[in-house]
Amino acid sequence: MSVVLTCFPFAGAGASFFRPWEKLAKGELVVRALQLPGREWLIDEPPFREAHIAADALVTELLEDGATAAESLVLFGHSLGAVLAYEVARRLRALDRRVRRLFVSGSPGPWSTRPVRATGLADEPFLARVEAFAGYRHPVLSDPEMLELILPTLRADVEMHENYRPRSTEPIDVALTVLRGTGDELVTAEQAGEWASVTCADFAYVEVPGGHMYLVDSAHQVLDLVREHLGFGP
16 A cells, blocks of 8 residues: 655745655655645635644645545645644544654744744845745745745745644644754754654654755655655665
8 A cells, every 4th residue: 555645835835846756756655745725726826824724724635535545644744834734633633534654844843933033024024034044045036027926925824834823732643753954043953852742652853964945955865764764665
């Protein structure tokens, strides 16, 4: 039986970010990326601004397309995607649906809040702060026409992430792996380690070379780590 790695994008990104992962996945592992509204083929739909509403919608999508029928559902999310994946995992467990493992990347524990915010800033300071947070500037943000299209969605994503607060402190029965770039200046090792209190199942913490956006150039490494933590062979 295939193991479905369901991926949740980071702020401003769409499902196409994970398309190379779909081609790189091998053996039992199948990569599936969820699409949030306000980007790519859903560009005309208003983006979410509240993480719990987004998580509710994503769970509904997973239930409707039958993805949760498989016993080997695995979730992966980076930054904003990490908290969305966590909230989806919590909802699936509340529905007694099994999640084989949750991978959260580039994110402090869900109860941490960012002391410096980008929400509400004018365009240039907003983009500068987002770039400073990530240590990375996506090429489309340097294209005026593309920027005009993506900026409202990026703002909504950042607002959703910065305003996010979990509704429960109860641990979930889902094995969990945390990934963090060794040079991540946005998320400290201590903050990433806060995820240990989220689960009452197996927990693992892994650091990989790179900064906050390490996964841009590390698809092979991330997929190898996923396979290792799922107990697959090389």
